[in-house]
Amino acid sequence: MTMFQNLHRSLDQGQTLKIQCEACDHLATLTAADAKARCGADATPMDIRRRARCRGCGAEGRVRVWI
Numbered sequence: 001m002t003m004f005q006n007l008h009r010s011l012d013q014g015q016t017l018k019i020q021c022e023a024c025d026h027l028a029t030l031t032a033a034d035a036k037a038r039c040g041a042d043a044t045p046m047d048i049r050r051r052a053r054c055r056g057c058g059a060e061g062r063v064r065v066w067i
């Protein structure tokens with residue numbers, strides 16, 4: 001599990017961003033392009049965590065984020 005500053009600096013082509021719900025363990029894996037398109041290239045882990053909404057159970061702001 002790697003902490004990072006923001007997507008632009010840390011997520012290279014071919015890498016994926018993992019977002020896992022702390023409530024139900026639903027795991028979403030985004031490609032670098034998808035993650036930057038959806039979250040913004042300057043998004044930090046805190047930004048993503050705050051905005052994320054689980055597609056499994058609907059919980060908001062309760063996710064783990066890593067590359």
Ligand SMILES: [Zn+2]
Binds near residue numbers: 058
């Ligand atoms: Zn969930």
